[in-house]
Amino acid sequence: MALSVGTKAPVFTTKDDQGNTVSLSDFAGKVVVLYFYPKDDTPGCTKEAQSFRDNYQEYQDKDIVVLGVSNDDEASHKMFKEKYGLPFQLLADTDRSISKAYDVDGGGYPKRVTYIINGEGNIAHVDSQVNTSTHAQDILTSI
Numbered sequence: 001m002a003l004s005v006g007t008k009a010p011v012f013t014t015k016d017d018q019g020n021t022v023s024l025s026d027f028a029g030k031v032v033v034l035y036f037y038p039k040d041d042t043p044g045c046t047k048e049a050q051s052f053r054d055n056y057q058e059y060q061d062k063d064i065v066v067l068g069v070s071n072d073d074e075a076s077h078k079m080f081k082e083k084y085g086l087p088f089q090l091l092a093d094t095d096r097s098i099s100k101a102y103d104v105d106g107g108g109y110p111k112r113v114t115y116i117i118n119g120e121g122n123i124a125h126v127d128s129q130v131n132t133s134t135h136a137q138d139i140l141t142s143i
Contacts, residue, residue: 002113002126003103009034009117010101016089017077022067024121031124032065032117033139036099038109040072040080040090047132048112049086055136056087064143069093070110114139 003010009032013023024032035052037045052059052066059066066088072080077090091098099105104113112132116125116139125142127135 002128007123009121009123012098015074015092017081027065029119030065034067035114036069036104036110040076044132048135051136053086
């Protein structure tokens with residue numbers, strides 16, 4: 001069961017697709033779309049990532065940060081990002097600590113759940129009924 005709206009978003013620190021250290025606190029004061037997906041370069045996950053890519057300018061225009069999270073490592077994320085021209089950071093959760101903290105650990109792969117975290121660090125919206133083709137637009141509608 002995903003975390004509830006109003007809950008303080010669990011803090012984390014991990015590596016992104018470029019090997020940079022990324023913490024949730026890096027984005028304090030900004031709206032963050034934190035989307036969990038099962039695996040790099042699989043059909044549904046690719047559609048979902050492309051949905052965010054294709055709508056990314058709208059997110060930038062609204063000063064919204066998009067972060068994708070899966071259990072894949074930095075090298076896998078880097079290849080996935082380059083293959084599909086993804087303009088946002090992908091975060092490596094190889095030890096599944098972020099997935100567990102956000103209650104989306106599916107026992108090997110994260111469940112497909114998206115959290116909108118407001119500028120105060122609280123969960124403002126949870127989407128666990130993801131349509132991979134329209135997801136980015138669906139999330140923009142709910143912000």
